[in-house]
Amino acid sequence: MDLSIFLDNLSNPAILFFFLGVFAVAIRSDLNIPSPISKFLSYYLLFCIGLHGGEELAHNGLTAEMFRVLGLAIILSLVVPIYTYFILKRRLNAYDAGAIAATYGSISAVTFITAVNFLQGQEASFDGYMVAAMALMEAPAIIVGLVLINLSQPKTNGTRRRRAMQHALKEAATNGSVVLILGSVVIGALASDKHLQAIEPFTGEIFKGMLVFFLLDMGLLAAKRMGALRKQGIFLLGFSILVPLLNAALVIGVCSLLHISQGNTLLLTVLGASASYIAVPAAMRITVPKANAGLYVSMSLAMTFPFNIIVGIPLYYYVIQLLMP
Amino acid sequence: MDLSIFLDNLSNPAILFFFLGVFAVAIRSDLNIPSPISKFLSYYLLFCIGLHGGEELAHNGLTAEMFRVLGLAIILSLVVPIYTYFILKRRLNAYDAGAIAATYGSISAVTFITAVNFLQGQEASFDGYMVAAMALMEAPAIIVGLVLINLSQPKTNGTRRRRAMQHALKEAATNGSVVLILGSVVIGALASDKHLQAIEPFTGEIFKGMLVFFLLDMGLLAAKRMGALRKQGIFLLGFSILVPLLNAALVIGVCSLLHISQGNTLLLTVLGASASYIAVPAAMRITVPKANAGLYVSMSLAMTFPFNIIVGIPLYYYVIQLLMP
């Protein structure tokens, strides 16, 4: 097996700064990115990736592969929370099971962006509509998770249940990062090339550096959540690695049947394998306050996220290259 | 009438992100730029525009047109608050009338910067001293507004009145954005070209992108103030559109008589037509705490600002091109 792809990933400052963040927390350093900066950086990344996605979408128009990919993305975001819910339900209460299922059905934009960065490093191409796929996959799993939680409850008043669902739908659809990424895609498609070129130094040139800096912050955040993981049993730790692998296998399989390009397959794989720690926690804290946020955020942020960016992305790409010549 | 200029403005991501911000508030999204970031972005814009203005000022030296423009700018910032005060006094108490008059006599730096961006898109030229004109117009209207409020009061102790005026003068002249813009102009004029070129990637290349991002924030801020507008009568809503139009007509007329260039005329028009929501509110909250800040900030931020950047700028430019061939 050719390890160069893994080593190349490890020579990426983005990954190395993630490690630095983890290291800083491990030695109890006071290194700490203020939360307004974290928020700015994460909005900035969504802003840029959305604009570029929208721009390409407008240039390339609607293609058959695009519809296949978007369809697959939505199916994925419905199937994953359902099957994981029933696995989780064997060990956890319905609230936690539903919240974790929603977490793994939804996606991590930073993992996606790291994968885009990885593909650019490999000089592999992919399509702008993948950003739309990402945006589309953020919310549905939240709804599915909530439906599952509701179904598990003893029959409650119908109106009340409908209200809860509306509330959840609203939270999922109006989440800041969902609105920003969708809005940026639309604007990228609408805005004139001349204007988009004028902002390229901000949205393109410094993008990778901002991502590297942000991954330092992600390392700090992830490592802070690792403490909480120690209290969790082997079941959830295993879940947070095996489910991504399973989802990845699933996506790669289907994509190779549908003859989707290597780059797009990697990105869709990463969407399937990644778990949310922005949109889902924000919605779950409000709609299912009884679920343990320490649980689902720790799993996605402190296990699945690092696994995907360090091992997952190069591994998935390695397999994709083997299977899809 | 040729609409392309309006459509081009609407294809500018800056304007589109402003709409996205308004939209996000309308659907009650939690999209929200933390206030330290807002402040940084607005300081950044003043920093860059000031440096560039100062640099050009130093290159081109003092010209007759420059003195004409600066004179006009100061006259404008004295006349506008006076005439609007008397209009406003018919419906409002002296505090609110004075505060709103000061708001419309002063200027909006972001509107100015958006107009500069628009001119660059149109490949039209303008002069560096326009930035100085902008800086000069921030404060005088504040003083005028306070004088008018004071005159309307029953004769109070002379010393006390003088004290209040000194206080106001101090607030107006030491306002952070006034100091930063003036300071940046001076530094842009003093600094060596070599050093200024070395920072051009920061002050020039990424500038437009930062502006676009900032306009997302402006959209959020403006939309949050739109709620307060609903409670206001048609009088103030009309005021916040008609007074900018009136001021614009006035400036365009005078400029065409004085043979000022198209680019400079547009910028001066925008200065006349725009209303302050940074320097004035900060000074008014302290010097006239009895004025209703919800009123003057809402009018300038939620009505006049969007009107100017969406409709005003292309409209004024269209008229200028018609009248000044």
Added chain:
Amino acid sequence: MDLSIFLDNLSNPAILFFFLGVFAVAIRSDLNIPSPISKFLSYYLLFCIGLHGGEELAHNGLTAEMFRVLGLAIILSLVVPIYTYFILKRRLNAYDAGAIAATYGSISAVTFITAVNFLQGQEASFDGYMVAAMALMEAPAIIVGLVLINLSQPKTNGTRRRRAMQHALKEAATNGSVVLILGSVVIGALASDKHLQAIEPFTGEIFKGMLVFFLLDMGLLAAKRMGALRKQGIFLLGFSILVPLLNAALVIGVCSLLHISQGNTLLLTVLGASASYIAVPAAMRITVPKANAGLYVSMSLAMTFPFNIIVGIPLYYYVIQLLMP
């Protein structure tokens, strides 16, 4: 004497914006950079300078001059706090003397970066390992300061003293800026050139502009501390100018004996002459809460820092050019 080097320094917007910050505080302006932004900017500067230092280190490999310089750096950071402590002890209590000694034995990263910027303006070369020298000099003086304070105390329980030292060592070694700079150097050395080039627009192109903006903030911070200086006697004011000069003379002398290059000598001089206001205060507040933080922070930030960036850097460089042809 050729003044052009001083004038060139004064035409640098970085220095001019520092003055603007001081001016703004002097006129009691509300110009104010929010603290999350200050922190981001200072982390950004360390991040960039560390990456570049590490990159060069990896390219040039280990040289004899490098070991000479690093050895000198460490000796300097041990000698300076010791000799200054005994000077200070004549007027101050052991806590304050130890804390100030640690402050002057340690270094100011921003002064160092300003000197790098100055050298680039002069088109003079220097080596990447100077960043390592800087990183190495942050912590040792803190330990020395604490040892000296402890020795001055009546014999206390041995275990207790050992605990206090461990605590201090931990604080010094895990300080956020120490971890970030060392981590960035290591990452700069490990990361592949391809990836480092991809982030160059962020870490290189906009760097100087960010530095300029940050110096505005430094001006504001320094000036806020100047008030506290007025209460201090001439002894400490003199100390905060004369000790840097003495250290500079010392370093320049030794470097010229050891035939160290002009650029490297300037940077080492600046490290010797500068005083800490990030790592040391953070460690001292916790390990020696009885020392007066208003004292050591004011001296380093409000006297030594401005002296070095305005007069010191060009002066040291002037002398170096005279002595080391």
Added chain:
Amino acid sequence: MKAQIKVEIITNRLERREVVRLLDRFEIKGYTFVDNAKGRGNRGEQDGAGLTGSFTNAYFIIICEREDFQRIKEPMRELLTEIGGVCFVSEGEWLMH
């Protein structure tokens, strides 16, 4: 000076709109809050980390008549049972102006 009570409420930041809505419903006009509080309670540590404010608290201060509090007491108890947090009531005097 006028005798009044002070009601302090600490709950998740994302729920601050709910608290305000409850105050609105009972026509409590004045309140103050900071939305960057951290802490620890039954639902674990809120350390402010994360990208969404999910792990941050809001701290409310409401100065009002005791009768006002009597009105909101039960709904507030219900809300806090749902969303978590604490509500503390103490006495004092209000400097009228």
Added chain:
Amino acid sequence: MKAQIKVEIITNRLERREVVRLLDRFEIKGYTFVDNAKGRGNRGEQDGAGLTGSFTNAYFIIICEREDFQRIKEPMRELLTEIGGVCFVSEGEWLMH
């Protein structure tokens, strides 16, 4: 432990210097404040939005002797009448050290 009172003042952020000046004038040595409070009162909502802090409040805590408060009471009332805000006084004990 020593009986002391706690004075809490909430007013516009831009006025924090005025409050400190008043405390200085009456030689009140100790105080604490946060300057990112939001809220609602007679002068409408302070939602923290904007670029200047005009819509943000400062929340002061001053622990002092009752006599100290008696001295600042009237000037504080006057100031708050001018600039808006609330001042609330309650009793407690101070852990001396």
Added chain:
Amino acid sequence: MKAQIKVEIITNRLERREVVRLLDRFEIKGYTFVDNAKGRGNRGEQDGAGLTGSFTNAYFIIICEREDFQRIKEPMRELLTEIGGVCFVSEGEWLMH
């Protein structure tokens, strides 16, 4: 409603871990704090300026039984003697849920 006391502690931001450690040691489960308070006391002004939080305070609120406070009282006094700051205790009622 249940009678409880409120303990307020203000000290340097960098010492917040020490305070939490003390609470942990005495098994005080609940607390809240903001870490951007400014102020003035015996150790001079803490104006929030600087790059490290060295000049910023943390403000803690702990609602607990009076007995809980009795337990932490002496160690807290010692800690504050070392690191500076204030500790203020007042009475009130807790809305149980």
